[in-house]
Amino acid sequence: xxxxxxxxxxxxxxxxxxxxxxxxxxxxxxxxxxxxxxxxxxxxxxxxxxxxxxxxxxxxxxxxxxxxxxxxxxxxxxxxxxxxxxxxxxxxxxxxxxxxxxxxxxxxxxxxxxxxxxxxxxxxxxxxxxxxxxxxxxxxxxxxxxxxxxxxxxxxxxxxxxxxxxxxxxxxxxxxxxxxxxxxxxxxxxxxxxxxxxxxxx
Numbered sequence: 001x002x003x004x005x006x007x008x009x010x011x012x013x014x015x016x017x018x019x020x021x022x023x024x025x026x027x028x029x030x031x032x033x034x035x036x037x038x039x040x041x042x043x044x045x046x047x048x049x050x051x052x053x054x055x056x057x058x059x060x061x062x063x064x065x066x067x068x069x070x071x072x073x074x075x076x077x078x079x080x081x082x083x084x085x086x087x088x089x090x091x092x093x094x095x096x097x098x099x100x101x102x103x104x105x106x107x108x109x110x111x112x113x114x115x116x117x118x119x120x121x122x123x124x125x126x127x128x129x130x131x132x133x134x135x136x137x138x139x140x141x142x143x144x145x146x147x148x149x150x151x152x153x154x155x156x157x158x159x160x161x162x163x164x165x166x167x168x169x170x171x172x173x174x175x176x177x178x179x180x181x182x183x184x185x186x187x188x189x190x191x192x193x194x195x196x197x198x199x200x201x202x
Contacts, residue, residue, distance in 0.1 A: 025046025026046050026090070028090065028091070031043045032092075042084070043084075043091065043093070044091065045090055046090035051130065057159055058125050061153055062081055062097060064161075064197075064200055065097050065153070066079050066081045066097045067079075068199070072191070072192075072195075073099065073191060076102055077099050077101060077102060077191060078100055078102050081098070082095075083095075083114060084114070085113060085114050085115070085116060086110075086115055087141055093133075093141065095122040097123035097125075099120050099121035100118045116145040119147050121148070121150070121151065123152075124138060124139075124151070126152060126153060139175055142175075143173055143174050148189075149166070149189065150166045150168075150175050151163050151164065161182075161197040162181070162182055163180070163185050163197065165177070165178050165185070165187065166178060181195075182197065
């Protein structure tokens with residue numbers, strides 16, 4: 001069906017941008033070339049995914065997890081936040097926190113995303129509008145791309161931080177659960193760590 005023309009009285013400046021109605025999905029190349037997209041827009045299955053403004057708890061959890069990972073990571077790894085990962089030609093999600101190689105972190109090109117081989121851990125902090133993506137869609141795609149470790153962070157009772165940790169099964173290319181953590185997260189992979197999950201900033 002052909003779209004109806006805009007009424008004469010509607011100024012072109014008020015018309016919706018053309019990227020709101022893609023003709024059949026986008027590749028990562030086209031996605032990277034777009035300008036004026038809302039902050040933290042993701043490319044999932046060739047479609048643009050827009051996110052609502054961050055809630056305070058979500059932002060505080062990202063800062064806490066990234067800060068502690070950054071302080072404890074070995075020299076060969078670095079913690080980053082809210083950077084896209086180019087998983088495939090039509091897949092470019094943006095994890096909340098990432099552990100990447102130091103070489104990739106300091107690389108000048110590309111500057112706006114990482115490749116799956118750069119990443120050893122992705123962390124998604126679940127919010128009300130991202131539950132299905134963070135619990136199902138994105139973990140499946142991260143596993144398919146070969147990222148070794150995935151954490152899903154949920155909001156528990158009384159704003160408690162609960163981390164569900166997963167490790168990639170290289171045979172099935174799927175994540176298997178390796179632990180559920182409430183007040184403290186201790187692990188040996190992807191590097192030895194001891195995180196205080198109660199250390200949210202007030």
